[in-house]
Amino acid sequence: MxxxxxxxxxxxxxxxxxxxxxxxxxxxxxxxxxxxxxxxxxxxxxxxxxxxxxxxxxxxxxxxxxxxxxxxxxxxxxxxxxxxxxKLDIDSVAQQLKQEHYSGVVKVHRRFPEDEFTEFVHGAGEEVVILQTWIPNLEHLESALKKAIVDRQVPVRIMLLHPASPVAGLRDEALTAVRDRALAVDVRASVERCLAGLAELYLAIREESRPRLQVRVYNSLPSIAVFKVDGHFLVSSFLHGQLAIDSTQTEIDGDDTVMGAEVRKELDTLWRIGSDVDLRAWRDSIRNINL
Missing domain, CATH: 1.10.287 (Helix Hairpins)
Known part of the structure; x- marks a missing residue:
């Protein structure tokens, strides 16, 4: 019908x-x-x-x-x-609580989570920043860093301790203070090995992508070690007797959170006082930097 x-x-x-x-x-x-x-x-x-x-x-x-x-x-x-x-209300409340009560902290890891950091780098859209005395696990991160620089065209900024800095000796003492000296780590040699590894990474990248890898060395007492991807941070301290990557890692989410803003400020400060390293001839470049 x-x-x-x-x-x-x-x-x-x-x-x-x-x-x-x-x-x-x-x-x-x-x-x-x-x-x-x-x-x-x-x-x-x-x-x-x-x-x-x-x-x-x-x-x-x-x-x-x-x-x-x-x-x-x-x-x-x-x-x-x-x-x-x-759900929107819950997410909004959770975000507000995270900022007000946890200052941006979302998790604490027992040690540096390489797999999680690598995933962050694979999804990077703005920048990758590393602040360390040196990067002991650089060989595990090289592939992800190269992909960020070449494929995602994301700038990577790395700050390391100047190998000839007096702070290197202080860090040597801190690492051996509660350990057998047979297990001692040579900080200066470790920084130089890291610079050599970064130079190899630099030369392995296409020439047009190389400017996105920037390395600076600083002559200052580092307060924290930081691995940053966009607005995500992994932060640890330089404790006596152990490397920073073996220390607990505080995971922070958000540049606009209390702790995120503090860490970003520290990164900006160390970057500002640091000196550029020419990775095409890093040894000569280091020697020409006045401490």
Whole structure:
């Protein structure tokens, strides 16, 4: 049954119902019902009207069913919207709590999480920054750093301790203070090995991508070790008797958080006081830097 026929049938049914009501009312006022069918006309007219109503309702069953389907869809949509709004509220509250009560700290790692940092670097979109005395695990990070520089075209800035800095001797003493001297680490030699590794990485990169790898050395007492990717930080301290990457790592999310802003400020300070290293001839470059 098409919609046009249904529409006409509904109009006819409604017209019959309205007309029947008026005719019955007039017939009753003038006494015609009793004259036409004494005692039995009213029940017959009532039955006729009820039958007409029944036919009308039968015609409307499909439409009423569609209204039920629409109601069910509206209910499901409302539930979906409420769920999304609830999630947004939870995320908003969680972000606010993270900033107000945890200052941006999201996790503490027992030691440097190489796999997680590598994943951060693979998704880098703005910059990668490393602040260390030297990078003991550079060989494990080289592939990710190269991909960030070449494939993602992200600048990588690295700050290392000047190998001839007096601080290198102090760090030597700190590392051997609670360890057997047979396990001593030569900080100066370690920094130089790291610079040599970075020079190899520099030469392995296409020439047009090389400017995105920048290395500076500083002559200052480092306060923290930092591995930063965009707005994500891994921060540790230079403790006595162990390397920074073997110390607990505080993971911070957000440049705009309290701790994120403090760490970024320290990075900017060390970068500003540092001196550029020409990785094409890093030994000569280091010798030409005045301490």
């Amino acid at each position: 098409n919609s046009e026929f249904r529409y006409r049938a509904e109009r006819v049914a409604l017209a019959l119902m309205a007309t029947s009501g008026v005719v019955v009312l007039l017939a009753d006022l003038f006494g015609w019902l009793d004259a036409l069918a004494p005692g039995g006309a009213l029940p017959k007219v009532t039955l006729l009207i009820l039958s007409t109503v029944t036919v009308f309702l039968l015609l409307e069953i499909d439409r009423l069913r569609k209204l039920d389907d629409v109601q069910a869809q509206v209910t499901a949509l409302d539930a979906n919207i409420e769920a999304h709004l609830s």
